[in-house]
Amino acid sequence: MRKLTCDACGHVNPQGTSICSECGKPLQIDSNDIESNKSLLNMRYDGSAVRSKTHNKSIVDKIWNFFSSVKIGVTLIVITLIASAVGTILPQEMYIPPNVQPADHYKDEYGIFGQIYYQLGFHNLYSSWWYMILIALIGISIFIVSIDRGVPLYRALTNQKPTRHESFLKRQKLFSETDFVSQDDQENIIFSLKKHRYKVREENGHILAEKGRFSRWGPYVNHLGLIIFLFGSLLRFIPFMHIDDFVWIREGDTVVIPKTDGEYYVKNENFILETYDEEDERFSEAIKNKGMVASNYQTDVVIYKSTGTQLIGQDPDLAEIKQGSIRVNHPIKFDGYALYQSSYQQNEFSSISFKIHKAEDKDEKALANFTVDLTKPQSLYELENGYRVEIDQYFPEYFLDEGVPRSKSKYPRNPAFVFFVYPPNQGEPEISFAGIGRNVSSGEGNEYKVGLTGFEMRDVTGLSVKRDYTLPILGLGAAIFMIGVIQGMYWQHRRIWLHPKGNGLMIAAHTNKNWYGLKNEFAKIIADTEINMVIDQEQEDD
Amino acid sequence: MGDMVSLSGNFLYLAFVLYLVATFFFGGTIKDKRSQGTKSLASRIAISLTILGFLSQVGYFITRWIASAHAPVSNLFEFMTFFGMMLVLAFIIIYFIYRLNMLGLFTLPVALLVIAYASVFPTEISPLVPSLKSHWLYIHVTTVSLGEAILAISFAAGLIYLIKQVDQSKKSKRTTWLEIVIYGLISTLGFVLISSIFSSLDYKATFEFPFDEQITEVEYNLPAIAGPHEGELLTEDRMSSVFEVPSWMKGVNAAKKFNTLLWSLVTGLAMYLILRLLLRKRIAAAIQPLLQKANSELLDEISYRAVAIGFPVFTLGGLIFAAIWAQEAWDRYWGWDPKEVWALITWFFYAVFLHLRLSKGWHGEKSAWLAVIGFAIIMFNLIAVNLVIAGLHSYA
Numbered sequence: 001m002r003k004l005t006c007d008a009c010g011h012v013n014p015q016g017t018s019i020c021s022e023c024g025k026p027l028q029i030d031s032n033d034i035e036s037n038k039s040l041l042n043m044r045y046d047g048s049a050v051r052s053k054t055h056n057k058s059i060v061d062k063i064w065n066f067f068s069s070v071k072i073g074v075t076l077i078v079i080t081l082i083a084s085a086v087g088t089i090l091p092q093e094m095y096i097p098p099n100v101q102p103a104d105h106y107k108d109e110y111g112i113f114g115q116i117y118y119q120l121g122f123h124n125l126y127s128s129w130w131y132m133i134l135i136a137l138i139g140i141s142i143f144i145v146s147i148d149r150g151v152p153l154y155r156a157l158t159n160q161k162p163t164r165h166e167s168f169l170k171r172q173k174l175f176s177e178t179d180f181v182s183q184d185d186q187e188n189i190i191f192s193l194k195k196h197r198y199k200v201r202e203e204n205g206h207i208l209a210e211k212g213r214f215s216r217w218g219p220y221v222n223h224l225g226l227i228i229f230l231f232g233s234l235l236r237f238i239p240f241m242h243i244d245d246f247v248w249i250r251e252g253d254t255v256v257i258p259k260t261d262g263e264y265y266v267k268n269e270n271f272i273l274e275t276y277d278e279e280d281e282r283f284s285e286a287i288k289n290k291g292m293v294a295s296n297y298q299t300d301v302v303i304y305k306s307t308g309t310q311l312i313g314q315d316p317d318l319a320e321i322k323q324g325s326i327r328v329n330h331p332i333k334f335d336g337y338a339l340y341q342s343s344y345q346q347n348e349f350s351s352i353s354f355k356i357h358k359a360e361d362k363d364e365k366a367l368a369n370f371t372v373d374l375t376k377p378q379s380l381y382e383l384e385n386g387y388r389v390e391i392d393q394y395f396p397e398y399f400l401d402e403g404v405p406r407s408k409s410k411y412p413r414n415p416a417f418v419f420f421v422y423p424p425n426q427g428e429p430e431i432s433f434a435g436i437g438r439n440v441s442s443g444e445g446n447e448y449k450v451g452l453t454g455f456e457m458r459d460v461t462g463l464s465v466k467r468d469y470t471l472p473i474l475g476l477g478a479a480i481f482m483i484g485v486i487q488g489m490y491w492q493h494r495r496i497w498l499h500p501k502g503n504g505l506m507i508a509a510h511t512n513k514n515w516y517g518l519k520n521e522f523a524k525i526i527a528d529t530e531i532n533m534v535i536d537q538e539q540e541d542d
Numbered sequence: 543m544g545d546m547v548s549l550s551g552n553f554l555y556l557a558f559v560l561y562l563v564a565t566f567f568f569g570g571t572i573k574d575k576r577s578q579g580t581k582s583l584a585s586r587i588a589i590s591l592t593i594l595g596f597l598s599q600v601g602y603f604i605t606r607w608i609a610s611a612h613a614p615v616s617n618l619f620e621f622m623t624f625f626g627m628m629l630v631l632a633f634i635i636i637y638f639i640y641r642l643n644m645l646g647l648f649t650l651p652v653a654l655l656v657i658a659y660a661s662v663f664p665t666e667i668s669p670l671v672p673s674l675k676s677h678w679l680y681i682h683v684t685t686v687s688l689g690e691a692i693l694a695i696s697f698a699a700g701l702i703y704l705i706k707q708v709d710q711s712k713k714s715k716r717t718t719w720l721e722i723v724i725y726g727l728i729s730t731l732g733f734v735l736i737s738s739i740f741s742s743l744d745y746k747a748t749f750e751f752p753f754d755e756q757i758t759e760v761e762y763n764l765p766a767i768a769g770p771h772e773g774e775l776l777t778e779d780r781m782s783s784v785f786e787v788p789s790w791m792k793g794v795n796a797a798k799k800f801n802t803l804l805w806s807l808v809t810g811l812a813m814y815l816i817l818r819l820l821l822r823k824r825i826a827a828a829i830q831p832l833l834q835k836a837n838s839e840l841l842d843e844i845s846y847r848a849v850a851i852g853f854p855v856f857t858l859g860g861l862i863f864a865a866i867w868a869q870e871a872w873d874r875y876w877g878w879d880p881k882e883v884w885a886l887i888t889w890f891f892y893a894v895f896l897h898l899r900l901s902k903g904w905h906g907e908k909s910a911w912l913a914v915i916g917f918a919i920i921m922f923n924l925i926a927v928n929l930v931i932a933g934l935h936s937y938a
């Protein structure tokens with residue numbers, strides 16, 4: 001590899017260096033650069049060699065250079081940005097009604113555009129392979145660029161020499177030259193620099209005042225945070241890391257919490273739905289305009305842990321570990337799991353009571369009574385006076401589907417039955433249909449009728465079950481990102497070089513951002529001296 | 543309690559008036575001979591009035607909080623007024639760093655516009671639904687709007703830069719885009735004006751239309767240019783719709799919102815054309831001479847600095863706090879809903895802004911255009927996601 005020997009101090013610099021790391025003299029590599037002799041120095045990484053700018057031979061170099069190009073990085077982000085926007089044009093699949101065929105839904109609702117959108121897979125854009133690859137490429141790019149630039153930055157920042165070549169100072173953006181500086185002023189400016197919290201270092205009368213160096217690491221810290229965050233999101237693909245399930249529980253029931261290997265149980269003691277008071281003068285106007293507004297959804301629960309081994313068919317031994325209420329925004333947490341109030345169903349039937357009476361009997365005097373527990377309906381009920389009832393069919397949520405009785409779900413929201421009624425000492429049953437509000441529709445010519453006498457209702461709560469071991473990693477990534485971004489954005493790396501020349505002083509100043517602030521600060525630093533204010537050489541060019 | 547509500551309303555009104563007067567004083571500083579004279583009387587009055595206005599708006603915020611027993615950031619009116627307040631706060635912060643009067647002349651009108659826009663929406667205090675009952679709501683909403691407000695300062699500085707720098711001697715793509723940006727701002731004013739005019743006339747027209755397999759009614763407060771799909775006018779003596787919105791516009795209020803958007807654009811266009819006729823040149827060309835004293839380099843610096851300051855705040859509020867809250871309220875920290883996605887887009891965009899500036903040397907005009915686009919994205923998320931995308935998504 002070609003080395004670059006500095007013609008001022010003789011230091012040998014690695015290829016790609018543009019400013020001698022020893023004395024600060026700009027290194028002229030080819031004739032083009034000589035022309036730009038007067039122009040300002042490119043101070044990025046203080047002229048240290050960047051790997052991606054010097055290696056371009058092997059395939060590894062080529063890949064490396066691809067990912068460490070900011071142009072490529074920015075292009076990747078822009079493509080991801082546009083793709084993300086496209087995904088919001090129509091609802092994603094998870095937001096369309098659950099009981100429809102996506103293919104039909106997009107076509108019916110949004111016409112030909114919807115059909116194309118669906119065909120292209122945009123209805124699941126954010127989980128598509130190509131969207132994930134985009135994110136992964138951004139991650140790789142951040143990783144490689146951080147090494148590519150981090151190394152020269154480290155080299156530059158750990159090698160800050162107070163003595164810099166004259167041409168180094170002259171070609172800084174902020175520069176001033178004062179022909180005569182008194183001994184007092186020499187001392188004043190150093191005192192003033194220290195007062196402004198600069199770290200001042202001296203070498204043979206040459207001075208470097210520096211502050212906020214740590215802010216240069218900001219981008220690297222924030223990129224590290226992003227990489228940790230992306231790594232955490234990747235871990236979600238390992239099944240063990242993350243659980244996402246859902247359970248319906250009726251009031252009074254105790255059920256096993258899914259995905260806990262039968263280890264945890266939850267009991268729904270009570271479900272509560274509260275609404276705002278219409279009389280409350282604060283909200284009366286809004287409630288009048290918009291209708292009732294719920295104020296609280298809550299499930300009071302007890303969490304149990306099963307103890308010891310459990311025999312098949314036997315109830316497990318349960319030990320209570322936690323009691324509390326779950327409200328929206330206030331999940332209950334235990335042993336890494338969290339239960340969230342996520343859905344509810346009010347007034348589900350828990351049991352229904354019937355009586356059997358003679359069809360002609362105006363008074364409907366009960367000949368026999370029975371109660372069907374809807375959580376465990378029996379197939380046969382032996383009743384008083386020798387009556388027997390068999391459940392032929394049970395429709396938990398009854399509806400008529402083009403004349404045929406069917407059930408919408410397995411939840412007892414509108415239960416109906418087809419009973420076989422066996423009168424005493426009879427082998428042939430009568431068929432009877434009974435349900436809420438339709439206890440009249442017995443079969444033609446039946447001698448007996450089944451009538452409703454009462455029912456009990458209860459609420460059902462829907463809880464989602466979560467356990468996510470990736471959260472701490474994501475949180476860590478986010479925290480590191482924030483530290484890095486604040487470090488890089490709210491502080492600046494400022495440097496001021498003082499270079500004695502005869503009885504005078506050459507001064508140059510550099511910052512990585514906020515030149516306005518640096519100029520103001522410099523003006524304050526030299527306020528009590530005869531030293532000349534720095535001139536912005538970039539502005540002069542315009 | 544009612545007293546508290548009206549007291550709060552008065553505070554807001556006072557703040558509005560103070561900002562308005564302050565704007566004129568900032569305008570007065572432009573003619574000031576002593577160029578960047580922040581020590582001039584006019585500029586001292588202007589910034590004092592701004593601070594007084596801000597304090598008055600803080601008074602509005604606190605009294606309304608007491609009256610409603612929850613932080614007033616829970617509906618569109620409350621959120622937008624809060625955003626206006628944060629705009630003023632962001633301006634005050636940047637003002638004390640850079641002391642640029644001209645920034646006040648451009649930022650305060652935007653804040654005024656935002657507050658006026660907010661007041662068009664229902665201002666009654668609404669009860670909080672359970673999913674909003676969380677401290678994270680306040681923390682999230684306040685930081686995200688502060689972040690967006692600081693980013694908006696970048697837009698204000700960028701806009702001044704563009705009006706000053708873009709060559710107005712001949713028509714070009716840049717002059718056209720600049721006029722479009724100005725037209726956008728005027729349309730917001732158009733929206734406020736047209737809504738206030740028809741609401742003072744108490745205009746009401748009810749339409750009936752099929753929605754979700756039922757017949758639903760919707761009340762228009764502006765004459766219907768665009769009516770609901772298969773809608774029927776019920777109110778007598780009211781204008782029937784000129785055309786019906788296509789069937790894919792979902793949501794009960796989609797057609798009504800679309801109609802409002804049309805009215806804003808039409809009114810804005812009328813106002814814009816009248817201005818053009820009066821000035822006999824492009825609006826930007828008419829403003830340009832007033833800005834000659836502005837220091838372009840400083841404007842460029844402010845535009846960048848505002849992003850540097852606002853980006854971390856936005857990240858914290860718009861992504862991190864948002865995710866923490868979503869995790870507590872909906873058991874998932876990220877759900878790809880359009881509002882979330884647009885927050886991510888905003889974040890990506892400003893990341894691009896910073897990288898182009900830092901590594902590719904996009905300074906000056908290029909950077910100013912980016913600041914304008916960034917603000918457009920923020921406004922899109924604040925307003926259009928509710929208006930346009932929610933229309934497609936049949937919620938809200």
Ligand code: HEM
Pocket residue numbers: 067068069070071072073074077138141142145149153219220222223226485488489890893896897900901
């Ligand atoms: C969404 C993802 C990203 C975010 C949020 C992000 C954020 C940042 C921030 C805030 C800075 C500091 C900017 C400034 O000081 O003005 C920065 C610097 C930088 N970023 Fe990124 N970045 C992202 C992705 C990338 C990618 C994909 C690349 C790859 C090419 C990249 C390369 C760089 C470089 C080279 C710097 C300058 C470092 C230095 O000053 O030494 N970034 N990034």
